[in-house]
Amino acid sequence: MKDSSIWIEKHRPKKFEDIIGQENIVKRIKAFVDSKNIPHLLLAGPPGVGKSTLALVIAKELFGEYWMGNFVELNASSERGINVIREDVKNFARTKSIGNVPFKIILLDEADSLTRDAQQALRRTMERYSNTCRFILSANYSSKILDPIQSRCTIFRFKPLEKESINKIVDRICKEEKLKVDDNAREALIYVSSGDARRLENFMQSCSMISNKITEDLVYEIVSAARPKEVKEILELAVDGKFANAKEKLLDVMLKHGLSGMDIVKQIQAEIWNLKIPDGRKIELIDKCGEIEFRMVEGSDEFLQLESLIVNFMKNDKT
């Protein structure tokens, strides 16, 4: 098959030996695969640390040339709902596996985004097809997975990639893509990717579109297209009493990036602590922020609710 032009695909490890980081997990899973049998797996951890990659490697190593017929990936967060997923699982699971391994593998991505009810349904589905199928669930938080499902799975907890691992990935990509990265740029890449290999590779490919010599400035130029700063600016405008400007910018940011009111309120909540205002005020604002998040759930107009939050950031006569 032709190599993908998208780096996160092109440079995705294909064998256990290629996987960088997560050494302990890889070792244990390789032992399962060598015995030609695996239990249901729950792979928990932050994005971009190799959960899906590991699932793919398991399938390739187990099934060899037949891996595509014996492996399917379903995304639990897609809007299709649990019923569709159940249907898909059923159709996939009821035909026999190809080759000499007696089961197939279903990768259920973002299993923690399933509701309780959906997870209950999933649990029954897992039971019904456990003879012919192994499930690999991936999740950011294992605590959001129901206990009865957890107890049926062997759980592996992934950590954000360490600096050393990120360095190795940078080296590998530089070599294969003929890029030059100086030390400062390397530090910058490590900083902005915060242990997420997918982000790292996306950043590197974006940089490479501009130059094959990656510099610190270039990295930050690419990253500055990304957001958090803008929410901070909105809050600072409000603190300075420029409500009309804050309001205008709020709408711009939401529309430009396609953000929901909920996305923004989360960022505001995180950003309050970084503002130059007395700590006592910060805690008042946090309380207000929580109240507005609650009203957003109950109310109808997210933008109006955000405005009524932001107006609180202005210095008022009470204080």
Add this chain to the structure above:
Amino acid sequence: MIKHNPEKLNEIVGQDTKKILLWLESPRKKALLIHGPTGTGKTSAVYALADDKNLELLELNSSDLRNKEKIKNIIGIASQQQSLFGKNKLILIDEVDGISGRYDYGGLAELNKVIDKTKYPIILTANDVSDSKFTTLRKKCELVEFVHVDYLKIFELLKTICERDKVKFDEKKLKNIARKNNGDVRASLLDLRASIVDGKVSEEGDDREYVREINEALKLVFKSKDVNVLLNAFSNVDEDLDEILLWLDENLDKEYSGNDLLKAYEMLSRADVFRGRIIKRQHHRFLVYQSALMSAGVGLSKSEKREGYFPYRRSTRILKMWIAKNRNSKRKSIAEKLARKTYFSTRKAYKEFDNYVKFLKDEKVASELELDDDEIKYVEDF
């Protein structure tokens, strides 16, 4: 005030009403079921028929609870008893497709029984009775279909009414009203009534007039502190509260500042919570609170009024949001394509769009993802 209540069956516009008369005059065993789109004259036809034939009309419509007990006690009994005034009776059950499975439990089954036993004619109306739960009912009824009314017929009707009531009109405007209501006579009549100002048909949904009214209303809210004035501020505005909420939001920070602005936004925020509850729970009584918070709540939030007045502005936010939503649908479809190729969740691919949008400009990547021309353009403009 414009009125059009057909008193004779043949005044119903654009429908074949002969079948109804035939049914009434024949020795009948079945009930009559009139079905068809909203505003085509189903209920009006029944009223006109009762008028025409001097029948006492007994009506059970969708605002009544229509469970088994109710139908048995009201219609069941009435369909057996002699009328109080010695007149013959006609029983109308309006909007049978609105009989709810949950709240009107057993209602349909009881209705079927009543039809079997009744001594008086029963007419039912409905928008749509194709659902299988109406199978039995359909068998017990003679069906008459009402159809969308041709806009020229509606136009003729509007014209007749204007001439009768000595309202000046321009044919083009009447035709516009008729055309935009898609064969709905009732909606056309309502629109005609709304567009009559000073004895003549004005511009369609006269925008200037509306802006003037809403400016007056906003002025009351922003300048008055008299609670009685405030509570009545919106009574002259012929528009729903949702639109007024947007106007208030758009103009609030031009009138109020500091603590007043803070308080007023708190009121709007709470008003919106009630609005959300109305939408989610269909509990329309909350309108009272939404309205009070928007008028008196905002009005009483000021410590002093700002002097001077300027025309208030209409909010363009909803329009901007709509445009952006269309634009962002490209972003979403691109994210979906990338997610499918790379075992990435669509949601995360959408959120982290900024991180990879640059390399989507690479032709090889674009063709691998099978981006279409619109999507490529979106990426290039980003």
